[in-house]
Amino acid sequence: MHRFQHSNFSRLLFFVLLGGLLFLAGNRVDELRVYQGATLAMYVVAISSLILLTGYSGQVSLGHGALMAIGGYSAALTRNYLSLPIWLCFVIAILTAAIAGAVLGTAAARLSGPYLAGTTLALAVGLPSIANQFGFLGGEQGLLFDVGMPPASFGSDFSPYKWYFWIAASSALIAIWWLQNILRSRFGRIWRAVRDNEVAAQLAGIHVGKAKTLAFTVSSGLAGLAGALLAMTIATVSPSAFPLTLSFALLTGAVLSGVTTLPGVMIGAVTLVATPEIADSISRRFASSENVTMNLPGLLVSTLLVLVVLLVPNGPVEQWRSVRARKSAHAAH
Amino acid sequence: MFQLLNTILIGITSGAIYSLMAIALVLVWRSTRVVNFAQAGQALLSTYIGFEVIQRFDSYWIALIVAIVAGAAVGALIDVLFMRFLFSRNTQGPIAGVAPIIATLGLLGLIRGGIGIFLGNTEASIRPPVSNVGFTISGHTLAFSPLKFLIVGAVIFLMLALSLIFQRTNIGLALRASAYAPEIARLAGVRVDGIRTLGWALAGAAGAAAGMLQTPNGDGGLSPDSLDFSLLLVFGFIAAVIGGLESLIGAVVGGLLLGLVLAFVLTYVSGSLVFIIAFMVLILVLLLRPSGLIGAKRGRRA
Numbered sequence: 001m002h003r004f005q006h007s008n009f010s011r012l013l014f015f016v017l018l019g020g021l022l023f024l025a026g027n028r029v030d031e032l033r034v035y036q037g038a039t040l041a042m043y044v045v046a047i048s049s050l051i052l053l054t055g056y057s058g059q060v061s062l063g064h065g066a067l068m069a070i071g072g073y074s075a076a077l078t079r080n081y082l083s084l085p086i087w088l089c090f091v092i093a094i095l096t097a098a099i100a101g102a103v104l105g106t107a108a109a110r111l112s113g114p115y116l117a118g119t120t121l122a123l124a125v126g127l128p129s130i131a132n133q134f135g136f137l138g139g140e141q142g143l144l145f146d147v148g149m150p151p152a153s154f155g156s157d158f159s160p161y162k163w164y165f166w167i168a169a170s171s172a173l174i175a176i177w178w179l180q181n182i183l184r185s186r187f188g189r190i191w192r193a194v195r196d197n198e199v200a201a202q203l204a205g206i207h208v209g210k211a212k213t214l215a216f217t218v219s220s221g222l223a224g225l226a227g228a229l230l231a232m233t234i235a236t237v238s239p240s241a242f243p244l245t246l247s248f249a250l251l252t253g254a255v256l257s258g259v260t261t262l263p264g265v266m267i268g269a270v271t272l273v274a275t276p277e278i279a280d281s282i283s284r285r286f287a288s289s290e291n292v293t294m295n296l297p298g299l300l301v302s303t304l305l306v307l308v309v310l311l312v313p314n315g316p317v318e319q320w321r322s323v324r325a326r327k328s329a330h331a332a333h
Numbered sequence: 334m335f336q337l338l339n340t341i342l343i344g345i346t347s348g349a350i351y352s353l354m355a356i357a358l359v360l361v362w363r364s365t366r367v368v369n370f371a372q373a374g375q376a377l378l379s380t381y382i383g384f385e386v387i388q389r390f391d392s393y394w395i396a397l398i399v400a401i402v403a404g405a406a407v408g409a410l411i412d413v414l415f416m417r418f419l420f421s422r423n424t425q426g427p428i429a430g431v432a433p434i435i436a437t438l439g440l441l442g443l444i445r446g447g448i449g450i451f452l453g454n455t456e457a458s459i460r461p462p463v464s465n466v467g468f469t470i471s472g473h474t475l476a477f478s479p480l481k482f483l484i485v486g487a488v489i490f491l492m493l494a495l496s497l498i499f500q501r502t503n504i505g506l507a508l509r510a511s512a513y514a515p516e517i518a519r520l521a522g523v524r525v526d527g528i529r530t531l532g533w534a535l536a537g538a539a540g541a542a543a544g545m546l547q548t549p550n551g552d553g554g555l556s557p558d559s560l561d562f563s564l565l566l567v568f569g570f571i572a573a574v575i576g577g578l579e580s581l582i583g584a585v586v587g588g589l590l591l592g593l594v595l596a597f598v599l600t601y602v603s604g605s606l607v608f609i610i611a612f613m614v615l616i617l618v619l620l621l622r623p624s625g626l627i628g629a630k631r632g633r634r635a
Contacts, residue, residue: 060431062370062438107616114368114578115619117434118570121370122615125563126608133605244563248442255435295449295557302442309436310419 015177022169034161035233036273041168042229043269045175047253048262049222052179055260056188057215058195059108063120064223065247066127071097071224072231072242073137076145081136086147090171093228094221101220102213109212124247128239142238145231168229175222180262182218191215245298252305258315267317275300339476340600341593346481348592349488350550353543354569355576355584356495357536361408362578363512364532365416371437372540373566374444375411377557379404379541380548381448384457384555393462393549397487400541408537411440412530449557457556461549484546491542492585495535499581508532543569564608568595571615577625586626 022037029037046068053059061067074096075089084092104123108116131137150163182188190211193201202208231237253268279296286292312319354372361369383400387393419436463479499505510518511528519525547565548555572591576583591614598610618626 054431058430060434062434107620110623111619114362114434115574115623117370117431118368118567118574119612119615119619122567122571122612125560125567126612129605129608133603133609245442248438251435251438289453291453292450295446298442299446299450302439302446305439306415306436306443309432309439310415310422313422313432 012177015173019170019173022173031159031161034159034165038161038165038168038229038233040269040273041165041172042226042233043250043253043272044172044265045222045229046226046250047257047268047272048176048179048265049219049226050250050254051257051260051262051265052183052191052222053215053219054254055258056183056195057191057212059212059216060117061120061216061219062117062247062251063122063124063127064219064250065242065244066120066124067097067101067220067223068227068230068246069127069237069239069242070100071227072145072237073131073143073227074224075228076143076231076237077136079145079147080143086167090225090228093224095224097224097227098217098221101223102217105213105216105220108216109209121247124244128242131239138238140239142236142241145235145237147232164233167232171225171229175225176262176265179222183262187211187214245301248305249301252301252308255305255308255313256315258318261315261317264315264317267315271304272301275304335473335475336600340596342475342477342481343599344593344596345589346477346484346550346592347596348572348589349485350543350547350565350588351568351572351592352585352588353488353491353539353546354565355572355588356492356581357540357543358569358573359576359578359581359584360532360536360539362573364508364529365412365433367416367433367437368570368578369437369533369536370434370566371411371440371444372536372569373562374441375404375407375537376540376544376565377559377562378407378444378448379537380459380544380555381452381457383541383545384459387459393459397542397545400545401538404537404539404541404544405534406537408540409530409534411537412533415440416533417526445557452557458553459545459548459555460553465549480549484550487542487546491539492581495539495581498535504528504531568611571611571618574615575618575626579625583625590626 025037046064050061050064053061071093075093078084078092079086079089104120108119111119131142132139137143147164147167149160150158150166183191190201190206193204193206194208194211198208201211227242230241234241249272253265253272255268256271257264257266257268276297279300280293283293283296308315314322354376357372357376358368361367361372379400382403383396386396386399390396415436416433419433461480463483465478465480467474467476467478469475497505499508507518507523507528508531510521511523511525512532515525518528543565544562547561551561554561568591569588572587573584575587575590576585591611594614595607595611598607602610
């Protein structure tokens with residue numbers, strides 16, 4: 001017990017140190033990189049929410065883009081109509097998405113793989129159309145979402161992008177730290193048990209439905225946070241900010257990260273941030289048409305997704321680990 | 334009164350197209366136990382092939398046939414190139430169960446992106462081969478035109494052809510056998526792999542027909558990221574689930590039911606709620622009748 005608390009504390013220390021490092025790094029690089037840093041942090045939160053769902057409780061969601069939209073819209077609505085402080089908007093974003101996730105999760109807990117995938121896909125395709133139904137959601141243009149200027153005490157050269165980065169990075173750190181803790185707790189063990197063998201988990205006295213619903217709720221809350229962060233970085237929420245391709249990109253990120261390894265989340269997030277830039281430089285090098293520029297990022301993401309699922313289904317990290325384990329076992333003989 | 338009749342007619346026409354898509358999903362599900370989300374991409378690709386044929390030969394009918402054949406070929410290719418490989422490698426690990434789903438999604442993105450790069454996002458369009466002006470009866474315009482008649486006719490024809498294949502031929506027997514009990518079918522001398530590919534091919538053909546019929550039935554526009562095809566996929570899936578995901582007749586009934594419900598929402602409630610209502614129908618069916626309204630009995634589930 002004592003050791004557990006100790007490792008808990010050292011992990012907290014590690015995250016605080018990491019935060020300090022990130023903060024220092026934010027001062028060293030140019031504006032574009034700072035902005036990408038904020039996007040990276042957003043993807044870290046979004047992908048880890050999907051990793052929690054798929055890797056730790058064995059459910060698959062193709063609709064996390066929709067849950068992000070719920071988070072983004074609730075943050076923007078509370079900010080615009082109630083002018084709440086920004087941190088409260090984020091909390092509300094998390095809560096609203098979690099409630100939506102709990103409702104969806106109650107249905108989802110009774111669904112197996114293909115049904116759940118189809119249901120969440122239906123949600124991702126259809127949810128944006130609601131924005132056109134209700135006037136206060138702003139239709140196709142969407143709503144502005146302004147997190148405000150950084151506090152004056154940070155100095156005058158503290159740019160808005162740096163402020164975004166600061167908010168996004170600290171949210172990501174807190175989220176990951178909390179997630180790691182919950183995965184090491186009773187709930188984490190329950191989810192893994194359910195993922196590995198539902199019948200055995202049930203025999204051991206676990207309420208499988210409740211465990212799954214809880215996983216879906218927590219995952220949705222995190223997705224809501226990611227949605228609010230995304231809305232912050234692009235300063236608006238609109239149906240086109242949460243397209244179907246976003247859900248696919250998140251799934252690609254999660255699969256690339258190796259769905260069962262939370263620390264691998266950086267691989268997925270970096271890939272997603274880097275893809276548009278790589279696509280851009282490819283299409284510029286070959287001076288290609290608008291068609292290529294527009295479609296290359298999506299094509300790259302999908303190609304990666306297919307290749308990873310076909311070749312290294314458990315993620316590159318896990319693959320490398322198991323190959324190394326096999327080699328060392330071989331050497332021991 | 335006329336509005337009611339028109340609503341029913343619209344519902345039947347769009348429902349018939351959803352049925353085709355649902356049949357495509359059911360065929361793949363029965364043969365491979367995968368919900369093929371790439372089906373929308375396959376339909377899109379086949380419809381683009383049909384569009385190219387129309388440009389060359391200026392005939393919708395040749396294009397329809399070519400698109401259906403191409404759709405079958407694409408379906409078979411996907412099974413041979415991707416699915417066999419996937420199933421041969423991917424048997425364990427925490428995501429083994431969801432890997433096929435993820436793979437078909439990746440394929441969907443791949444096809445959409447590929448079409449976008451090679452053919453562009455500018456809208457292509459397919460003009461209706463016959464008039465889409467409604468018949469008039471005693472001064473009232475019916476929401477039923479020669480085009481809609483053609484659509485319903487084509488769907489009925491394809492369904493009859495499919496059920497003949499399934500019920501009356503040896504290949505159909507093999508298809509059913511490999512769906513219900515692949516191991517026993519293999520022991521009985523059925524080449525299960527080949528039969529599975531055939532299932533994918535038939536599904537590809539049905540999806541292609543759905544795409545070729547849906548495009549002129551809508552505004553005729555065709556683009557890689559068209560919402561039409563995403564909706565076709567989602568509504569097809571919902572229709573298949575209503576029918577229990579296992580049965581072809583179920584898929585048809587599910588498609589028609591969904592088409593009717595959505596037509597009523599469209600006419601009497603609001604156009605932008607169509608989607609949400611469809612989603613609610615899906616959730617309701619899954620919660621109340623998870624094996625579908627006319628789902629097969631448990632014992633027969635493979």
